[in-house]
Amino acid sequence: MPGDAALERLRREGRIVIVGASLAGLRAAETLRKEGFTGSLTLIGDEPHEPYDRPPLSKQVLLGHATADRTALPRRTALDAHWRLGVAATGLDMAARKVRLADGDEVAYDRLLIATGVHARPWPHEAEAALDGVFVLRTRDDAARLQRRLAASPRRVLVIGAGFTGSEIASACRERGLAVTVAERGAAPLVGALGGVVGRVAAELQREHGVDLRCGITVTALEGDPAERLRRAHLSDGTTLDADVAVVSLGAQRNTEWLAGSGLGAGPRGIACDAGCRAFDFRGIVTDDIFVAGDVARSPHALFGYQFLSLEHWGNAVAQAETAAHNMISSSSERRPHLWVPAFWSAQFGVNIKSVGVPSLGEELVVVQGSLAERRFVCAYGYQGRVIAAVSFDGTKWLEFYQRQIESAAVFPPEHSMVDSRPEGLRPVPAEFPDPSLPTHGPTVTVSGYSPTEQRITFTPARA
């Protein structure tokens, strides 16, 4: 059949281009070679470094146990690839099947994989962000700079945002004996990912380890001295805080700007794709030669009501890259869906935090094992009468069991008895996620009224 012949030729002598030379890009390249792709393979990355691992950057590297320039990922197979590193992709011509590069070059492809990931959300005020002592932590170079500064014993570190990265940074600082203040707009650390019930445990953990944790507060300005070195921060409660290092940990933004005007369905929330990792164009039609994987992808998940999930998870980058690579060189009947159950971990303040499923979908939770007070527990999250997620603090061994519960749509609250279950935990309580309809970043402005004279602008300040 002609289709088979074309696919065979693609596998033998086609041109595959991968934009994004991090975990997802590397694993996709390895999978392509392992599955017998012998054509030309090009990896494009905007950083000058070969693919490296990010999780150690906020833990081992900040603690000084490992160096940032030695976090390169192991190779499972020889890639025989053309590497274009230190040069960003700047555009995509879907019709001509070409990727444009920052150095003016163009790279032609038969199949394209986009794995450009995310970048750290910068501090919104440019001049303040440029002060000496203000950092973000996403890349290897960020980690090297921050670890050098921490090693120089700053008097106080301000961490802005108590998500996973911010909390891990605070943990590393305390372990190094540095004074740390954490400013978090929400009611508790990790509240967006795990909800208020578990967030309160994270808050106790931070305070117990000597973190000056301030919740319900935002940083309104960063102030420098005449030499442009960070000196203090102004907070939304009217107070000021002297600090010589600030780490902006306000989450991530997807790297899709380079696709503006390309016709691909790419935007601030990522690149929408089908369950087989094929990208949608902006009309909602699936492409057959452009695939996406990793943090930048948004794909529908059958287990979670076919919701489009965008996950910044290490395991997702690996699994989605392998699926995308397989599908890129397979006929339609051999393609596989990306059905990986979301899972992530964090290590902070000596506690191993792990999660499976999608906790933020949870309406209620029960403490199924252990107890919150002991900070050693497993919580199951429920959504419409079924188990949708589980989170453990130092309870890793149980998570596989809950993963099966999620996969089999087990009843919530669980009816069976479990090892180390306590009577006080077994009543479901609200999981206390922040109301998603309320703005989380910056104020909003709404316009009402019809005629120009009637129109009224309402300013809603960001909720503290």
Next chain:
Amino acid sequence: MRLVVDLNRCQGYAQCAFLAPDVFVMHGEESLLYNPHAERAQRDQVMRAVAACPVQAILVDDPDDPDDLGAPDAPDAPEGESGTGSAVPVGEGLSGAR
């Protein structure tokens, strides 16, 4: 040699920390820290840890192909001669660091 641990898989059995304590250490009750770049001299230890991991969570460069550590794939020298290589090294092994 470069290594990575899939910490989604890791269940804190600590076999690696027992067999290769210069590369792997437990941090708290069950979380694992490891040095992603082990020295050649630590190779045997690391390979024992890889083999002993009950959930096979440790991935290292292909031991049968040690010279293929990137070259000619790798654009940087694997030994980290890049401009940001001045991060303060606190001993090569984790046990030396704490």
